Amino acid sequence: SAVISQKPSRDICQRGTSLTIQCQVDSQVTMMFWYRQQPGQSLTLIATANQGSEATYESGFVIDKFPISRPNLTFSTLTVSNMSPEDSSIYLCSVDLPENTEAFFGQGTRLTVV
Amino acid sequence: GNSVTQMEGPVTLSEEAFLTINCTYTATGYPSLFWYVQYPGEGLQLLLKATKADDKGSNKGFEATYRKETTSFHLEKGSVQVSDSAVYFCALSPKSGTYKYIFGTGTRLKVLA
Numbered sequence: 127s128a129v130i131s132q133k134p135s136r137d138i139c140q141r142g143t144s145l146t147i148q149c150q151v152d153s154q155v156t157m158m159f160w161y162r163q164q165p166g167q168s169l170t171l172i173a174t175a176n177q178g179s180e181a182t183y184e185s186g187f188v189i190d191k192f193p194i195s196r197p198n199l200t201f202s203t204l205t206v207s208n209m210s211p212e213d214s215s216i217y218l219c220s221v222d223l224p225e226n227t228e229a230f231f232g233q234g235t236r237l238t239v240v
Numbered sequence: 241g242n243s244v245t246q247m248e249g250p251v252t253l254s255e256e257a258f259l260t261i262n263c264t265y266t267a268t269g270y271p272s273l274f275w276y277v278q279y280p281g282e283g284l285q286l287l288l289k290a291t292k293a294d295d296k297g298s299n300k301g302f303e304a305t306y307r308k309e310t311t312s313f314h315l316e317k318g319s320v321q322v323s324d325s326a327v328y329f330c331a332l333s334p335k336s337g338t339y340k341y342i343f344g345t346g347t348r349l350k351v352l353a
Contacts, residue, residue: 130283168343169341218283228286228289231285
């Protein structure tokens with residue numbers, strides 16, 4: 127299994143500002159995933175982050191709005207840029223392990239934009 | 241495309257009642273199916289999974305059977321407890337070896353003592 131730590135666990139931000147969310151894993155992983163969970167809705171994949179290459183974004187998400195870094199095999203960051211109230215969501219980091227057949231999730235970052 | 245349709249909540253039950261949360265899916269090929277649980281203030285935890293047709297996943301008294309003929313993966317528990325109160329997500333992974341999950345909308349379960 128994997129232990130995933132996300133920081134911050136929650137934040138309240140002013141519109142127009144940016145927030146960087148950190149995801150730390152206790153083991154080396156190839157792929158890391160970032161999801162968004164809007165209030166009362168399901169989880170939606172934002173992007174997949176591989177170490178050493180640019181993140182791959184899903185339809186409807188762009189790098190300018192959600193830049194992602196993946197400097198090594200245990201760490202990734204997601205930045206929510208130029209925030210608006212519509213960005214208020216829970217953002218979750220997820221990883222897969224080669225020896226497992228399921229993904230593991232962090233506890234999430236609850237973001238409120240005012 | 242791939243999608244997951246999940247029973248809407250909230251579901252409120254008394255302790256020791258029988259639970260069913262319906263989940264149906266649309267997918268090309270042979271996806272893996274999962275139930276994740278999110279307790280208040282926590283991240284998602286895998287509850288159970290099934291990777292091929294007719295597989296039954298089970299954990300903590302919960303069960304779900306992968307039914308290809310009805311494209312369903314309904315979650316059941318014979319006797320719920322207050323501690324089962326959480327949000328339950330049905331999910332599929334459309335391709336073996338990738339974890340680009342597609343999630344259902346989640347079903348909130350509240351169990352009353």
